[in-house]
Amino acid sequence: MKTIIEPFRIKSVEPLHHTTAAEREAYLEAAGYNLFAIEAAHILIDLLTDSGTSAMSTEQWAAIMRGDESYAGSESFFRLKKVADELTGFRHMIPTHQGRAAERILFTVLAQPGQIVPSNTHFDTTRANIEFMGARAVDLPVPEAADTQARLDFKGNLDVAALEALIAAEGAQKIPLVMLTATNNSGGGQPVSMANIEAVRKVCSRHGIPLYLDACRFAENAWFIREREAGYRNWPPKQIAQKMFSLADGCTFSAKKDAFANIGGFLCTNDDRLAQQETNLLILTEGFPTYGGLAGRDLDAIAVGLEEVLDPDYLRYRVVSTGYLGRHIADRGVPIVEPPGGHAIYIDAGRMLPHIPRHQFPGQALAVELYRHAGIRSVEIGSLMFGAEARHELLRLAIPRRVYTQSHIDYVVEAILEVNQRKEQIRGLEIVEQPPFLRHFSARLRPL
């Protein structure tokens, strides 16, 4: 059979509510044309993020009932530890309430003012936590990643020559660690090849610099390696993931992505002394080391999710269904970041709406139009989010895991194609009010 189906059936449903065009216009006006300010009840299809929005499985809900809420030595912790240890092979696994808490603890312990932390592309919370410590977060994506239209297999890779040059210029002692984000979320959800992880590992080893994975989407990355990189075709995704982790000295992880959990994360390391310092900080701000800011039941949900996500049927469906959305709009003339990534499709709004200049936020104008037309929520990743540092004007359509069916996606495709047909009529926006930082969350805008 050629048809790839959702590898699950639905036991519990959440109704969706339609709104009228007039209602949506009123909601937009009240929200200052910022989709973060619209109530979720007024959204029909919510593609704002794939983080914490997964549908949990029957096994995860069953595990939730087994959660052990003991303050110290919870059985839930040991169940998660067993799964995480087998998957990652790291000596220490420190649970945290989400990925950014793992980042904060890691960089508080490892990064000093004036130091530099290179990555293929830092996620925004990672960058913020590094800069909060007075260190510098440097992105070293491969040059091909700058061309949104290039259809290459591993556009998430780190530029190894640029890393060598940086180390030569600054000295290894100025670099406390190198990070690899897999898949590369801010770089279009593009995967990192095993060969690239190995090459970065070699450089790090030669200079005595630890290598960390930002492993939020480790399973999607493993699947892309299996599909696209020579030599992995017959490997189970779990074995590929194990090899990825084996090349690193530690990782940060948000369980809100590839563990299908609604909250949670962890920090791993092989370094005993570091783990001790990290655990001390954890107790100060997150919680006792066997729960780390989570309920016991959350730890159990993560333990089950980490195993479920490596099911080949799930990963095949995941990557094919995201690609389905991408191909159906791109092949009918909507420019996307090529090729489709694992967790989201990014429309190149700058290219789609060349009549709207950057300072009038083409990505946001498109996000507003898509909500106005069809009740779909997406998110701008461009000049509204990053100001003058934005490299592209993108609109991200993130796909929550196991949540929407193909007919939902067909509806999204139809809406985007209809908006594309009258794209010349879309007008830009201007900012009316904005906070001093992270303005995209709460800025108010108005149409021009």
Ligand SMILES: *Cc1c(COP(=O)(O)O)cnc(C)c1O
């Ligand atoms: C979501 C995410 C994080 C941060 O995790 P939170 O759980 O949201 O704090 C870090 N890195 C990447 C690549 C992410 O996608």
